[in-house]
Amino acid sequence: MSDVQTTYYKSPIGTLEIKGDNSYIHSIFFIDDDIINSEKISSVEIKKCVEQLDEYFSGTRKEFELNLSPKGTEFQGKVWNELLRVPFGKTRSYLEQSKKLGDVKAIRAVASANGKNPISIIIPCHRIIGSDGSLTGYAGGVWRKKWLLEHESESKQQTLF
Structure with a gap:
């Protein structure tokens, strides 16, 4: 597994913290902080996630096409x-x-x-x-x-x- 990266996405309903690596999205949580992301994201999957969230919130995407790896039972x-x-x-x-x-x-x-x-x-x-x-x-x-x-x-x- 490659290194997990974190980015912050400003949605119309608050900031989302996105964690993932080049292969998977691991988590997306709403956070209370209004963080502005200054790091360059190199994770391919996070870049895809941000693009697809942009499309979702603009009303042009109804289904996501991402590799997910949530941790749970x-x-x-x-x-x-x-x-x-x-x-x-x-x-x-x-x-x-x-x-x-x-x-x-x-x-x-x-x-x-x-x-x-x-x-x-x-x-x-x-x-x-x-x-x-x-x-x-x-x-x-x-x-x-x-x-x-x-x-x-x-x-x-x-x-x-």
Whole structure:
């Protein structure tokens, strides 16, 4: 594994700390600091990530094409892989997510694994909502979850014109 690099990305909803190497993105977290990146990034995968985030936030990208290497347990990995199957502009409840993973009783464990997702936005845990449609917790803050869902909603895309 090559050296892990860190860069900071200024998104419309706050600064993202991106960690990765030439082969993989390891983590993307919202941070409270307003850091301006002054280092030259040599990581190919981080450069691709920044370009794709630019496209996502500008509304021209709906799917990410990045190599991901999140660190977690085997169960968390299964949950995060299932999150990658939730399409852009769609939501799924924690209960539906549990059913997709084959264990309706694992709803709390699924919710916990969602909360530990280390690659915000790219692994779209923001697309998981309560069974009643409520915007339950989001590690980046519920207001960001609401913003991301509105950004991805088809009705928003249609009402722009």
